[in-house]
Amino acid sequence: MIHSKHEKRLSARDIRKTFVRSNGWFARASETHALKGVSFDVEAGEIFGIVGESGCGKSTLARILVGLENADGGSLSISGRTLFRADGPELPPVQRGIQMVFQDPYASLNPRMKVGDVVAEGLAIAGVPREERERRVAETLTLVGLSAADSQKHAFQFSGGQRQRICIARALVMEPRFLVADEAVSALDVSVQMQILNMILDLRDRIGLSIIFITHDISVVEYICDRVMVMYDGRVVEHGPAQAVLDHPSEAYTQKLIASVPRLASTADRRLSHDQNGPRRSVRATSLGGDLCQSQVSRSDGV
Numbered sequence: 410m411i412h413s414k415h416e417k418r419l420s421a422r423d424i425r426k427t428f429v430r431s432n433g434w435f436a437r438a439s440e441t442h443a444l445k446g447v448s449f450d451v452e453a454g455e456i457f458g459i460v461g462e463s464g465c466g467k468s469t470l471a472r473i474l475v476g477l478e479n480a481d482g483g484s485l486s487i488s489g490r491t492l493f494r495a496d497g498p499e500l501p502p503v504q505r506g507i508q509m510v511f512q513d514p515y516a517s518l519n520p521r522m523k524v525g526d527v528v529a530e531g532l533a534i535a536g537v538p539r540e541e542r543e544r545r546v547a548e549t550l551t552l553v554g555l556s557a558a559d560s561q562k563h564a565f566q567f568s569g570g571q572r573q574r575i576c577i578a579r580a581l582v583m584e585p586r587f588l589v590a591d592e593a594v595s596a597l598d599v600s601v602q603m604q605i606l607n608m609i610l611d612l613r614d615r616i617g618l619s620i621i622f623i624t625h626d627i628s629v630v631e632y633i634c635d636r637v638m639v640m641y642d643g644r645v646v647e648h649g650p651a652q653a654v655l656d657h658p659s660e661a662y663t664q665k666l667i668a669s670v671p672r673l674a675s676t677a678d679r680r681l682s683h684d685q686n687g688p689r690r691s692v693r694a695t696s697l698g699g700d701l702c703q704s705q706v707s708r709s710d711g712v
């Protein structure tokens with residue numbers, strides 16, 4: 410499942426989406442311009458953050474990337490291979506090489522299904538034979554810090570953090586080049602958030618996965634992202650290396666967004682800590698709400 414860092418770049422150009430809502434027979438339909446021409450590139454093996462306040466269009470963009478929603482205009486390609494463009498057909502979600510992890514692991518998992526069946530669902534739909542499905546499920550569960558034996562358990566037997574690992578395994582088993590994580594840690598406790606974030610950093614390092622990390626939490630961007638794109642009202646306000654944008658935002662909107670939250674220790678310290686300690690490290694974490702905790706984290710903590 411290891412990807413070459415040289416081969417894939419995702420390019421989104423001028424993506425547009427308008428939602429039209431009917432207001433009954435006698436009133437005019439109302440329109441929401443959710444995306445007003447959004448362009449960006451994500452390099453192979455990078456963690457690309459997308460931030461912005463509620464309603465700026467982050468989730469709509471995520472859903473368009475994975476094919477859960479159609480764009481009205483623009484184009485999307487991975488290393489020149491077109492996923493969609495205005496005048497052409499769309500590549501179906503399963504052929505895109507992009508998978509998604511959602512915010513709430515409780516809502517996005519059927520608690521009564523066996524974990525092995527949950528993780529293998531996409532493979533079964535794609536017609537992958539049972540033996541290969543079982544092998545890939547076991548491999549992927551191990552990759553996310555669970556065990557092959559967990560495939561026989563039911564989702565309700567797991568904690569929130571473990572359920573999010575199952576959701577990540579369900580996405581990774583399809584061997585995507587790009588993973589879209591939409592607020593993937595915001596439903597979890599801060600200490601559990603750190604464990605999932607560390608696991609994502611590990612996955613990037615170990616298998617060269619590229620991750621598009623959508624969040625409203627600046628501290629998460631500072632912790633995990635290489636580059637960041639700031640959105641407001643369906644447009645890109647600015648983008649660049651995460652630390653540079655957070656330390657020296659050039660746009661007034663970004664300045665306001667960043668000024669409203671507490672900050673972590675510098676990226677250099679955190680990266681050094683990650684490099685020295687591998688998956689186990691001590692970090693000072695803060696959430697948008699301002700909670701501060703000292704959290705000792707490990708992939709093998711069982712969360």
Ligand SMILES: Nc1ncnc2c1ncn2[C@@H]1O[C@H](COP(=O)(O)OP(=O)(O)OP(=O)(O)O)[C@@H](O)[C@H]1O
Pocket residue numbers: 428429430441442443461462463464465466467468469470625
């Ligand atoms: N299915 C839909 N029908 C109508 N309007 C929609 C639909 N989905 C999203 N919108 C509108 O599009 C805009 C962007 O919504 P979106 O969910 O993408 O924002 P967001 O930045 O992800 O917000 P949040 O952080 O709260 O999830 C909002 O004004 C929203 O109300």
